[in-house]
Structures are given as C-alpha cells and as structure tokens.
Amino acid sequence: MKTVVFDLDGTLADTSGDLIAAANNCFRQMGEGDLLHPERDAGTALLGGRAMLNLGMERLGRARDAAAVDEYYPKLLEHYARDIDTHTLLYPGAMEAVAELKALGYRVAICTNKPEALAELLLTRLGVREAFGAMLGADTLPVRKPDPEHLFETARRAGGDPAQCVLIGDSDTDRKTAAAAGVPCVLVTFGPSGEDMAALEPEALLEDFKDLPALVTRLIGAAA
Ligand SMILES: O=C(O)COP(=O)(O)O
Numbered sequence: 001m002k003t004v005v006f007d008l009d010g011t012l013a014d015t016s017g018d019l020i021a022a023a024n025n026c027f028r029q030m031g032e033g034d035l036l037h038p039e040r041d042a043g044t045a046l047l048g049g050r051a052m053l054n055l056g057m058e059r060l061g062r063a064r065d066a067a068a069v070d071e072y073y074p075k076l077l078e079h080y081a082r083d084i085d086t087h088t089l090l091y092p093g094a095m096e097a098v099a100e101l102k103a104l105g106y107r108v109a110i111c112t113n114k115p116e117a118l119a120e121l122l123l124t125r126l127g128v129r130e131a132f133g134a135m136l137g138a139d140t141l142p143v144r145k146p147d148p149e150h151l152f153e154t155a156r157r158a159g160g161d162p163a164q165c166v167l168i169g170d171s172d173t174d175r176k177t178a179a180a181a182g183v184p185c186v187l188v189t190f191g192p193s194g195e196d197m198a199a200l201e202p203e204a205l206l207e208d209f210k211d212l213p214a215l216v217t218r219l220i221g222a223a224a
C-alpha cells in the first residue's frame with residue numbers, strides 16, 4: 001500500500017500562535033517580556049520549543065545558555081499543553097485533501113517531531129485524529145526525523161509499504177528525512193518560511209492542498 005505521510009506543525013496546521021504564547025510565558029517567568037513576535041517569529045515557532053527558547057536567549061545576549069533552555073523546555077511544554085488550540089488552525093483544504101487521498105486508496109499518516117502526547121492532544125482537539133491511520137511523535141521511537149526510520153515506521157504502522165511513501169513537510173528536517181529514506185518530498189509554500197522552500201530542492205512544492213492528490217499520483221503513482 002502506498003502511503004502519504006504528513007508532517008504536522010507548519011504542514012497540516014499553523015501551530016505558531018500557541019507555540020509562541022507558550023515560549024513568551026517562559027520568558028515572562030524569567031522576568032523578561034514577550035521576546036517573540038507572533039507573526040515575525042512564526043517560522044522559528046514551527047521548528048519547535050527548543051528553537052523558540054534558543055532564539056529568545058539569543059535576544060537576551062545569552063546565546064550559549066543551554067542550561068536555561070533545558071530548564072525552561074519542560075515548562076514550555078506544560079504551558080503549551082494547557083493552551084494548545086487557542087490560535088491553532090488547520091491549513092485550508094488540508095482535511096479535504098486527506099479525505100480525497102483516502103478515497104483514492106492511499107494510506108495517510110503523520111510523522112511529527114512534536115512530542116507524541118502533545119500531537120495526540122492537538123489532533124484530538126482539532127477533531128481530526130481519527131482521519132489518520134498512524135501518528136508517530138518525536139518520542140514514539142528511539143529515533144526521530146531526520147532519521148528515515150521514523151518515516152518508515154510511520155508508513156508501516158499505517159499499513160503501508162515503507163518504500164512506497166511520500167513525505168509532505170515544511171522544513172529542512174523533512175527534506176533530509178525524505179532524502180535519507182529515498183522517497184519523494186513535497187514542501188508546502190503557504191507557511192511563514194514558504195519562500196525558502198524552493199532552495200531545499202524538494203521533488204515538488206505545494207501552494208494549495210487542492211493540488212495534492214494529483215501531485216501524489218504523479219510522484220508515487222496511483223494507489224492501486
Ligand atoms: O515540534 C517540532 O519540532 C516540529 O514538529 P513537526 O515535525 O510536526 O514540524
């Protein structure tokens with residue numbers, strides 16, 4: 001079975017608003033103000049909690065303060081878990097594309113570097129967890145993206161053949177994962193770092209989810 005594997009943050013959903021709120025909560029706990037801007041820093045937010053803390057520490061002139069990042073990362077996740085879907089929205093057309101891919105006979109799954117429990121919580125709150133045959137987070141396996149085994153195991157658990165999948169993502173990590181796995185990569189251009197995606201030279205760029213089913217068929221062939 002052929003499988004379409006999706007990244008979560010920045011690909012299926014714009015999670016940046018709630019991630020930035022969680023990071024700013026940490027900076028306030030440090031006695032600093034809101035160091036991250038909801039729009040200007042959205043691209044960093046989509047790279048995850050540690051990336052946001054590193055950017056804030058850099059702005060405080062404490063770029064090498066790994067101990068502070070380690071200390072605040074669990075606090076960030078705690079705050080994020082409390083307020084995970086206040087600003088977060090699925091990208092337009094994402095779930096329609098998922099439904100169409102399933103109707104065409106493809107398996108669909110999620111491979112994310114978000115901690116599994118948080119990804120489960122978010123997908124459940126958004127009411128879309130059941131749409132995906134499998135969901136593997138950063139801590140589901142001993143390895144994670146860009147290790148190709150994270151992608152392969154996601155395809156397997158969705159009932160698919162790991163050699164016949166495509167990864168839809170939004171970052172250099174996704175690009176590297178697909179390259180290491182030897183499968184095609186589609187990078188989305190509607191996120192905050194959209195204009196940087198072409199430079200990563202994926203097999204295809206995706207501007208609008210309505211184009212995804214045809215693109216998948218072009219890249220990995222018809223489902224059956
Ligand atoms: O939280 C992260 O590190 C990024 O998550 P993603 O893999 O779903 O983009």
Ligand SMILES: [Mg+2]
Nearest residue numbers: 007009010170
């Ligand atoms: Mg992402």
